[in-house]
Amino acid sequence: MGSLFRSEEMALCQLFLQSESAYTCVSELGELGLVQFRDLNPDVNAFQRKFVNEVRRCDEMERKLRYLEREIRKDGIPVLDTGENPEAPMPREMIDLEVKFEKLENELKEVNSNAEALKRNYLELTELKHILKKTQVFFDEALYPPNLPYDQEVYFDDDERINLLMDTSLHHLMHIGFVAGVILRERIPAFERMLWRACRGNVFLRQAEMDDPLEDPATGEQVYKSVFIIFFQGDQLKMRVKKICEGFRATMYPCPEAPADRREMAMGVKTRLDDLNTVLSQTQDHRHRVLVSAARNIRAWMMKVWKIKSIYHTLNMFNLDVIQNGLIAECWIPVANWEDVQLALRRGTEKSGSLPAILNRLSTLEAPPTFHRTNKFTKAFQNLIDSYGVATYREINPAPFTIITFPFLFAIMFGDVGHGIIMALFGGWMVWREKPLSAKKTDNEIWNIFFGGRYIILLMGLFSMYTGLIYNDVFSKSINLFGSSWHGAYNDSTIQQNKELTLDPADVKQYDQYPYPFGLDPMWQLSNNKINFYNSYKMKISIIFGIVHMLFGVILSVWNHKFFNKAMNIYCEFIPQIIFLTCLFVYLVLLVFHKWVWYGAGGDVSTSPSCAPSILITFINM
């Protein structure tokens, strides 16, 4: 078995597959997940490959499944995800799946179109109902118009008061025709204006708004409409009015003149509406049932189709061997997994019952792919390193060192116990609830980033708690665990007369001559020169850590040079790098340590803090 220290040794192999067993063998290798196939037909167009028809069929199935999924999501039905991993079905089962999906899709489409037709019908009947209700008012006003003088009355066709001897021409003049309909509320002003202009003010429009919004069957959104009725005289105006109504896409309804007829029609409409309601709800129920039964299996179907498609996609990369009626494939496999691949091939050929597949190792000068064997813990760190650049083949893998150095360097920058506890608890919760959280499968990208890095976050939190204790920082306040080494030994009059006082480390009364046991002394948080001290101290520590880290990286390259048998590199690359690093930066580190050790309070003036040389000036002056 390989380790994380180096990438795995890879072997280029040639695979001879019989035509019958090719599908099952590729399926088994796919489940294994340890083989990388090379494309042996790179110049061939996607539409000229051997299995293009099967891939096309898989695309069709995928499209149908996506349509089903969209409908399921539209209805808000929860999709059951049992986490099962179904194996790729055999090619002959593909036809079964195709038929099943076709049936489901057709059924759904039929149900949807029926529902739409029913909704349209429902809409018309609702509009008619509203018309019949509202036009009652209009007709009452038309029958007894408020502005008509006393002696003149409006005559209708079957009015018994028509005198047989009366002038019928007058009667015809009095005959008013009408058109009733429904129009979108927004269009009413333009409609009115158009009618007025086109008919020269000779038509009379009454309109009333409908209170409830109606559902537009095509878009499904709620729109507000108004009922209108237009009174006119004569056929010319009637044609004109009808044309204008059609232009404004107002739906016209036949409304009977007599009130008795209208009442009858209203009754009829009401019963028809009730019937339609029942039919509509039954249609919706049927659709819901179909979708619920589909939702139970849709994940498994999706996975099966994906697997079939990927198998045929892989088969497209193979070469056809006409002589022995087989397929030739080239692939990279890790040498350590040779036996596993052989086993998988044997399983595949057993399933299809044909001659066994042959696995040949080839030798090549090409650079093999880099494969690191990771588990769920090291995977996150490996991804982190790969984002800077994938290591070359068989080079030392930086990832195992990153497991410690990355969280530690983060913690040096973070350095707070309280916030470190919160971070560690968050990481710990994600690690503890790993299985249920990973089964959730959300689309939320930010959550996926956090969850993928849960081990990194946990380690960063733990290391931050440690550096927080060293910096003596708990939510930006220091805690006094061991008793401070500094004491303010001034008398009251000095304290009262001075705004600021300095504590001298040389004075035994003010400084205990031994430091705080672990971390920074808590007295520093009350001092005014806290920043001066902290900045210089933390900067020097960061420089020391950085240079140690860089030195470590350079020293690791020795193992790489020895492994690749390039002794020349040790003399020409490694030695000059070390000389450069040491003479400049290790010298700087030594200067820092020397200044810390040699110069201090108490003792000779030449070693007192006032005589301590500046490291930067010394370094530049050399």
Add this chain to the structure above:
Amino acid sequence: MFKIILNCSCQVFIRHLVMAFCGYKLSLCVLLISVWGLFQLLIMGVFFYTETPAFLEDLPLEGLYDNAGKYMNEVHRGFKSNAFNCLIAACLYIITLGVSGWQFYLNQKTTYQV
């Protein structure tokens, strides 16, 4: 008839009272903030009461004092008043914790009902 209308509107009002007026995300957010607020303010209240020197900078003190006695009195008073302020704020957070917890519970119930 008036009474019937009144009765109906009362029922609607009472049903609304038990309904969630916060959504799921808002109630969860306020719940977490209340938990942390309660925790932090309780600890800060205790620290102010026991007069830890770390919180010396957070006291409401003036710049200049005539004598040390007056200064020390002000310091002690400042500590006590800040401690009580923190504890009162912690009590307010208990109220928001209760309200948001109740809302969160209601939202959980409605999501389980299908």
